[in-house]
Amino acid sequence: MKLLSPAQTRALDQATIRAQYTTSTALMERAADAVTNWLLNELLLDYDTEIHVCCGPGNNGGDGLVVARNLHRAGYRVHLWLLPAARHSPDFTHQQQQLPAGLAGQQISPNQLPAIAAGAVVVDALFGTGLSRPLEGAAAALVRHINDSGAMVVAVDMPSGLYADAPQPADCAVVRADFTLSFELPKLAFLLPQNAGFVGDWRLLPIGLDQEVIHNTAVDRFFVTADELRGQLPKRPKFSHKGTFGHALLLAGSKGKMGAAVLATQACLCGGAGLVTTRVPAAGYDILQISAPEAMCLTDPDTDCITELPDLAPYDAVGIGPGLGQHDDTRMVLRQLLETAQVPLVLDADALNLLGAYPDLQNLLPPNSLLTPHPKEFERLVGEPARDDYHRLDQLRDFAGRTRCYCVLKGAYTALAAPDGTLYFNSTGNPGMATGGSGDVLTGLLLALRAHRHLSPLTAALLGLHAHGRAGDLALPHTGHAGLLASDIVRFIGPALEELMG
Ligand SMILES: NC(=O)C1=CN([C@@H]2O[C@H](COP(=O)(O)OP(=O)(O)OC[C@H]3O[C@@H](n4cnc5c(N)ncnc54)[C@H](O)[C@@H]3O)[C@@H](O)[C@H]2O)[C@H](O)CC1
Numbered sequence: 001m002k003l004l005s006p007a008q009t010r011a012l013d014q015a016t017i018r019a020q021y022t023t024s025t026a027l028m029e030r031a032a033d034a035v036t037n038w039l040l041n042e043l044l045l046d047y048d049t050e051i052h053v054c055c056g057p058g059n060n061g062g063d064g065l066v067v068a069r070n071l072h073r074a075g076y077r078v079h080l081w082l083l084p085a086a087r088h089s090p091d092f093t094h095q096q097q098q099l100p101a102g103l104a105g106q107q108i109s110p111n112q113l114p115a116i117a118a119g120a121v122v123v124d125a126l127f128g129t130g131l132s133r134p135l136e137g138a139a140a141a142l143v144r145h146i147n148d149s150g151a152m153v154v155a156v157d158m159p160s161g162l163y164a165d166a167p168q169p170a171d172c173a174v175v176r177a178d179f180t181l182s183f184e185l186p187k188l189a190f191l192l193p194q195n196a197g198f199v200g201d202w203r204l205l206p207i208g209l210d211q212e213v214i215h216n217t218a219v220d221r222f223f224v225t226a227d228e229l230r231g232q233l234p235k236r237p238k239f240s241h242k243g244t245f246g247h248a249l250l251l252a253g254s255k256g257k258m259g260a261a262v263l264a265t266q267a268c269l270c271g272g273a274g275l276v277t278t279r280v281p282a283a284g285y286d287i288l289q290i291s292a293p294e295a296m297c298l299t300d301p302d303t304d305c306i307t308e309l310p311d312l313a314p315y316d317a318v319g320i321g322p323g324l325g326q327h328d329d330t331r332m333v334l335r336q337l338l339e340t341a342q343v344p345l346v347l348d349a350d351a352l353n354l355l356g357a358y359p360d361l362q363n364l365l366p367p368n369s370l371l372t373p374h375p376k377e378f379e380r381l382v383g384e385p386a387r388d389d390y391h392r393l394d395q396l397r398d399f400a401g402r403t404r405c406y407c408v409l410k411g412a413y414t415a416l417a418a419p420d421g422t423l424y425f426n427s428t429g430n431p432g433m434a435t436g437g438s439g440d441v442l443t444g445l446l447l448a449l450r451a452h453r454h455l456s457p458l459t460a461a462l463l464g465l466h467a468h469g470r471a472g473d474l475a476l477p478h479t480g481h482a483g484l485l486a487s488d489i490v491r492f493i494g495p496a497l498e499e500l501m502g
């Protein structure tokens, strides 16, 4: 799915109106009907609940007027509150004229705010994609009042006060919604941790926006759904053999962190690599052979850390990092790998920390390498803390462009930046996956997909990110959030990948 800017969203509305020979009022009614249906069928409003519909002066407010009218007609207890404004949008004015006699909107002011009980539902239709500056005056006062009320808040299209794709100044008034109902496509703001408290759970309501126009709108950021990835993982041909799916080499583990090597190895096996060889320090031999008997184990001469790079000739992809440690000798191995590798690389954990501590190594990164930092590792990699989540995305793009690599930023909606600067956000996963070893599993899985001979770097990365989160989602009913372990994710990699097969 594309993540459109507010200007592109407006253009899409206009193009839909032209292409479908409809009117902006009719489109507004579709949007408002979708919100009304969600409130009735998903939130299961009951007739006793007080519903406060708060409307701003633009089309977001117009949506709110239609929702209020719908609910009032259906017999619900609706209170309608309007912001004072010098100008209203034509569609707002039109909808205001359609209000039934028993539903008069009352104008609020900073010292005349509605009484909202904690058991009430607030429909926030103050501002949507047309927000152009921070809220102040009556709007800011009402937003703070709503936030303090303890009521359930459902935001129409956007939580009011939040920008769709840019950071707002600190201390601005922004609605803290329980649910945000967005039309057709999500907004970039929904995907960033800093906005989680405003957006709440977000849902997409289809309103029949023109698919051809969406298709023709150029964007450089995407929210990647299962529908878009399904079929992208080639089905295994009947006469395939283990050589068909590549031989992966993993360099991982150090004293006390051999489990990371085990998890990444298991994930690489479950990710479908034809063969997996894992290089571990000598002390890891028994551990690895017992816990991952399907993998071959290549021990380093050193007991506790990796000090020598094996011959790379047999391998289709190399992964390095999980539990690796940052010993000087290990750094030399990393350097030698970067200088000599002719096959795809996946770099994680301590390999990334070494790249951060010795930035000259970054100049050696072969193009199309895949790096998988979490935010702290990413900060070490770029050597500068991000001002906010938007700035971090800029840094991610810059890094991918500068190194010509694919760089992941792990989190709730893991982001991937491609060398051309395009951003892809993953749609799967759950908070139970925020647990030790989960990243090692991702590395192993991505390594398997990079060893696959028929996947582009981008497709391999997107499939891996998706399947990793999906495996966590499939494990969740069996484990619960707290009980979800990295090894549970491994167990469900197979079923998650099966869903993506052509
Ligand atoms: N996206 C769709 O498919 C559809 C969207 N709809 C709804 O329309 C809004 C966008 O409406 P628009 O009129 O462009 O913007 P807003 O209602 O968000 O507000 C604009 C209004 O407010 C003024 N303004 C902006 N910022 C401030 C501020 N900080 N303080 C005071 N006033 C402000 C601005 O000048 C305008 O006058 C979208 O979100 C959807 O909810 C359609 O209904 C259907 C299709």
Ligand SMILES: [K+]
Binding pocket: 060, 124, 125, 126, 127, 128, 155, 156, 157, 158, 159, 160
């Ligand atoms: K809103």
